[in-house]
Amino acid sequence: MAPKVSLVVSDLSEGGSVRAFLLAQVLQKLDYQVEIVGFLFGQDLYVIPPSGIPVISVTGKNYPNFFGSARKLLQKLDGDIIYAVKPKPASFGLSLIKKMSNNRPLLLDMDDWELSWHGGFDWKYRPTPIQLYRDICKKNGALRFPNHPLYVSWLENLVKKADAITIDTQFLQDRFGGVYVPNGKDTIMFDPSLYDPEVSRKRYGLSEYRILMFPGAPRPHKGVEDVLIALDLLNQPDLRLVLVGSNPYDDYDDKLIEKWGRWIIKLPKKPVAIMPEVVSAAHVLVVPQRDTIIAQAQFPLKLTDGMAMAKPVLSTRVGDIPEILGDTGYLVDPGCPEQIAEQIQLIFEDLEAANKRGQRARDRCIKYYSVDAMACTLSQIIAEIKV
Structure with a gap:
């Protein structure tokens, strides 16, 4: 045995x-x-x-x-x-x-x-x-x-x-x-070829939006606020930030929704087996870590969610993140909503090129982070x- x-x-x-x-x-x-x-x-x-x-x-x-x-x-x-x-x-x-x-x-x-x-x-x-x-x-x-x-x-x-x-x-x-x-990441389970993004967006009521997704519970060091400030700067009504799951520690989620509710769509937490379908609904995965000692010591799990699903990943130059993404992601300085806004604009101006970069991210994930x-x-x- x-x-x-x-x-x-x-x-x-x-x-x-x-x-x-x-x-x-x-x-x-x-x-x-x-x-x-x-x-x-x-x-x-x-x-x-x-x-x-x-x-x-x-x-x-x-x-x-x-x-x-x-x-x-x-x-x-x-x-x-x-x-x-x-x-x-x-x-x-x-x-x-x-x-x-x-x-x-x-x-x-x-x-x-x-x-x-x-x-x-x-x-x-x-x-x-x-x-x-x-x-x-x-x-x-x-x-x-x-x-x-x-x-x-x-x-x-x-x-x-x-x-x-x-x-x-x-x-x-x-x-x-x-x-x-x-x-x-289980790159067999997280396989983008198994999902149709349009079908996934329809299932979760996201069809009419361009979706930025943070597939986890927001906390201050994770920099979700910087993405929401960037959305304020862009002020494009069809952009949404989708949060998946909720923060069990405090009322931080509620504070975000109170201030930036117009940009936020919140989905309940999902079993691991359902997460590939949820992530497939995203156009872009955002992992905007701030430069804190907490973030420096962490490997953000959300990076490999996006990489495995061949999504464009927008993140920050904090800790190991540049090494993890290599040249397959979009990196900005931490705590810089203006740079986040610029990269969001750049990604959607040529989404086909961004998706090709996402495919390279999946290849890198399979090789190093599977x-x-x-x-x-x-x-x-x-x-x-x-x-």
Whole structure:
């Protein structure tokens, strides 16, 4: 029987589960048994998992009740190989316990820098004695949250305890080492020849518009505001920005719609298997990352959505994005709506040429950023740790 890999996710109701499901697909391609095991601190899964990937969830609770939740999760964690997603206490911390208690090989995946969400290099936890007491003892005290950045900072000092580390950006490799395993795409599922863009646009009520698409949940560092400002500058009534899914963290989506609702069409989140059809409806994929420490540490999954579907991809010169796109995309400086407006105008003036560039992007995606490319690297990593 094929070995079983347990992927451990700190919170299935947050965005970190996206990378976990991608890794699960790759491992299945390598003929491993796969399961996703994780806590659910929110009400629902952040993404709808691909079919055939079992998901085992345990209700997440704050300290001290977290210890009971952790015990339940450890009992369910029975893979021959443990693969922690993110260096958080609720994933990597428990995985270290399993490694030490059961002598299981342990991999750690890092797809962004967790402390970047809290100020990055400037983050420090230096409470007054009164604040420390409140953080520990009050019912909703900050240190009762299992994945508080203080605990994450401690675990970052233990990443070398993993038998292997996988990362997806140069930033993370420079900081933590590890083997580069970029976010790939199932280019067989994401195959533009299987879809008619006009039919897709009709299905989602987009036929009368020229569609810019951001197929994910907007957050401030993702630069969606810059695209909306660009649409204000262009002021062309048949342009629309389509957002797919919603932000589970706050009301940022609502604020965007309140200010720029005339340009926005919002679609609900879709299962992975439906996303190729949704992306096929776009004329242009936009990934307008801003130059923040958060964005520098990330490999935007949306890039490979557009590349795999042979769409013109408009993005920014941030982090690894220029290297990922090569000469197959349209790049502007971060935080420059005027340049975004110029590129949108350029793309639609010669959409045929833009689509040819999109086809080159698909070719590049297949070669460097496909599930097959990920599988090749991951198989070598696992072979080395299974001594």
